[in-house]
Amino acid sequence: MSAVVLEARGLAKRYGSQVAVAGIDLIVHEGEVIGLLGPNGAGKTTTILMLLGLTEASEGTVTILGKDPLRQPLAVKREVGYLPDAVGFYDNMTGRENLAYTARLAGLSREQAKERIAVALERVRLTEAADRPVGTYSRGMRQRLGIAELLMRDCKVAILDEPTSGLDPQSTQELLELILELSRGGMTILLSSHMLDVVQSICTRIALFNKGRIGFFGTVEELAERLGRGSYVIDVEVEGIDLPSVLSGANGVTSVVASENGTWQVEAVNDVRAELACLIVQAGGNLKNMNLRRARLDEAYNRYFREYANAA
Ligand SMILES: Nc1ncnc2c1ncn2[C@@H]1O[C@H](COP(=O)(O)OP(=O)(O)OP(=O)(O)O)[C@@H](O)[C@H]1O
Structure with a gap:
């Protein structure tokens, strides 16, 4: 298996008597796309903030690209990109100017920045709109500009908070394709989302947050198996x-x-x-259609939180 890029051990966060994260372990390998899922208040955002070193853990340790985000914040910020729910760009500056500003903060030379910005804008298909003020951008364009920033900075890890929320289906699809491209290029991605079809379409593994803990970490098929139902689903139409x-x-x-x-x-x-078809025909049934598909994340997720999470 590829190298470990992120490792959290016993990570916990308390706000006074309120427990936001109750102790999680998470190991992520290079190139993985991890979905952080769970109901509101389950601890996803707090975990993300601890991984980024933006809030101090009450307990536990985090290593990201071999570094401690709290002790080496600048080194971590250089290689780890964060795309929050609402990306903070300057509305009165153009897309290109915003990227040039970030490039300066990241310590890139003017020449290096110019070239990287042009390549990044092209990859997120914003070249044409690059010289318009960001205030005129749609939400989808802002998100793509956020991705361009990660590309320009050559981030090794990206953490995306609800990247597709508020996007129309076409913009969602465009953004998902971009995220997959980043992953194919070797970037490791963690994303939080409530959109389960989105998560299933791009994530290699999912972490299910439940009351400040990770109740399950693995593939959708493994989740379906864990729930005792098997990972093969066959839709059968029969009379x-x-x-x-x-x-x-x-x-x-x-x-x-x-x-x-x-x-x-x-x-x-x-x-x-094959066995189903035999049994149906032997019983005198009229088999009209049979379709094998993957276990669906929304079904497994709902079952998990309906039947298992309260007992966890
Ligand atoms: N600054 C804070 N002070 C006090 N309590 C907080 C603070 N931040 C988060 N919490 C509490 O910690 C718990 C976990 O919150 P968190 O925002 O991490 O959940 P989440 O899984 O990201 O939820 P959502 O899906 O709504 O974004 C919640 O009960 C929340 O009220």
Whole structure:
């Protein structure tokens, strides 16, 4: 496996008697895209602030790119980019001027900055709008300018807080493609989001925050398995039989539930389509459609918080 770029051990944060983060462990490898998920108040933002050294942990340690964010804040800021929910650019300055300003703060020479800014603006498709004041930008354009800043600074790690919130579907898609490009280029990315389809489409692993702890850390398939339902989901459209009774006791099948659209959702520990087809035909059913898909994060997430999180 690739190198560890971020390691948190026993990280906790208290505000007086209020526990915001109750002790988390997190190890992230180079090039991963990690989704930080959980209900409001579960501790995601506080964790992000501790990882960045923007707030001091009450307990525990953080190492990011081999450095301690509290002891070596400048070194960490140089290599770790943070895109907050509302990116803070100067509205009266153009996109290019904003980047030039950040480049100066980051210690880039004028020549180096000019070249990197042009390349970054091109990659986020803002070249045409680069000389307009940022005050005229849409939210999607601001987010892309934020990504351009990470590119210009050649960040090794990016932490994105709700990057797609408030974006229309097309801008969301554009931003997701950009984030994937960053990841393909070797950047390690952590992003917090409540948009589960977004998270599933780009994240390699997810961390489920629950009451200040990480209740689960792994892939969507591993989450589905942890919940005891198997990671294979087969949508079945069938007439003439009662599918749950036909499949009761079938090998590998963990549940059969009716979906809203009149089909059945069969969950299994492996791809049981051939066996399902046999059992349905033997029982005299008219099989109209059968479709295998990945376990869906929204289904697993809702089940986790409905059935497991309170007991955790
Ligand atoms: N500065 C603060 N002072 C006191 N309590 C705080 C402070 N910041 C956060 N908290 C509390 O800590 C808990 C965790 O908050 P946090 O913002 O980290 O959650 P979150 O998972 O990011 O939520 P959201 O999805 O709403 O952004 C909450 O109960 C919150 O009220």
